Amino acid sequence: MKLVLHSYTFRRYPLRHVFAVAARHGWDGVELVHFHFDPARVETEVAAAAALGRHYGVEVYCVGYTGDFVGDDPAARAASLALAERTIAAAAEQGIALVNGWSGTLERDPDDWRVNGSALAGPVHYERAAEGYRRLGEYAARHGVRVGVEVYPGSVHDTVSGTAKLLAMVDHPAVVATADPGNAYVVSPADRDPAVLDQLAGRLGYFHLKNLRPDGGRADFNVDTADGVLDNYAWITRADSLGVPAICVEYCGDGDPHPPIARAGDYVRDCLALRDDLARRHASAEAAEAAGELSSTGTAALAGAAGSGR
Template sequence: MKIAAFSGLLMDYSMHEAMDITRRMGLDGIEIACREPHLSADTSLQRVKEIRRLADEHQLGISALAGYMGWFSTSSDDDCERAFDECKRMMERADILGTNLIRVFQGGPNAFLAAPYHYEKAAHWLRRCAEEADKLDKKIALEIHNQSLIEDVESALKLIQLVDHPRIGLIHDAGNMYVSDSDYGADSIYALQEHLFHVHVKDERRIDEVGGPSTFTNRTKHGEEAFRQCLLGDGEVNHQPIFHALQKIGYDGWITLECFSAEPPEERLRHDLQVVRKLLAATST
């Protein structure tokens, strides 16, 4: 398994600086957040080629492009068409950058609030994205995410089966699944392994009320809840069973560090990288 930094943690830095930090930390690659100043569907192709050159110079793989386009389930047809066009442009940029994975967001509402129509509409547009990805030998990844159509194993498989295309797969995110209070452990890896394209790692903790940095609220099946984003090991998400399961199924893809705790970005990356390396070492003993 290879370890990447999420460039979204480093949005206060240029892409060049973000890559410098990632290389200095000893990470294998970077997952690029598709927001300026790092990258977007409007970034010139000349600039995209420059980003590729930077990655090559830093000997960094680009694990994925973390797109924010999509939201097909609740958008108008015109907005869906625009999102689809953005997705196509991101695929063109992914081709230049030498990565085959593009994240597209499925949209909401929460799985426990969604109607069949939401899944059917999302599936229609995601299938179009997958068909386009097939032309460029790319893959579309849907992140299991709180407050979305896919919050747990069941809802993720429901949407994947509706799309029914091999170019569509999933990003496992235990932190998001913890917020949704769904099973994120070894059984979730086994259930999703056929469709598992990518893995995100971060830690969270339920708290009594928001206050201070890195706290937020979410509507869950329990009502409105408060959370704090934490360094790995400081929250309540147990990642060890996940890493054992990944090793057991022979997963050899990317693990992206995605911590949004209150500490400075470099401190977060350094800490979480050390923890993940320990988790990986423990799976091989």
């Protein structure tokens, strides 16, 4: 499984800085978001970013897109889909096999994520999103690229269940889910349990990791990955068990992002190492228990055998 650094973490820094930090801390790749490239010039911008990453020895693992596939304006939907297709083609040209984003937002109150997105969506919004992703799935498949649908506040897929519903409507193997528990925690109580990821089994293509503390109807992201309300050991190991190929870590809080993101990389590696160590210890203990039971059974049989005198 690859460990990816989300460039949003360093949104106040140039892209060169992102790659240098990723190289310093041994990250496998970077997710490139629009803070670090101009979507209107996506072809040249992604090519330049990929070339810069090669100089630092760090790949662009994923390119971000933003969409408006669900709004009422058909011209805006068409323009948004056309730009997403250009992003897919630009990624493919550089050998980048994943783009990630969301289908647009429906918003009633920006300070209360619980009343936006899926809470406002009707069948027409899901159908528009599904229609858009069917088109993008077909286009991406021809280019050897997958399209990530991120669990994102304000979107029709702002929960795991909403994302699973949308993917079932799309029904295309090139369209996969990007789980993000930090985005969904305040939206849905069901999204506080890592077992919810099982709804995405076979379709979990990417995973965003951060942590939070609830702040009314919003999330406060001014916490380290190992802090906050999410048990990220449970989320990381659950996602890994479902075969997710990469975990992308982001720090969305204020202040200096360097210390929390450095600790985050070590934390993810430690979680996976702990999982493996515990599995070995469980296997060893279970083998010892089985051997002990066999030994006890044999001793009991011998004690009760005819002619034993006892």
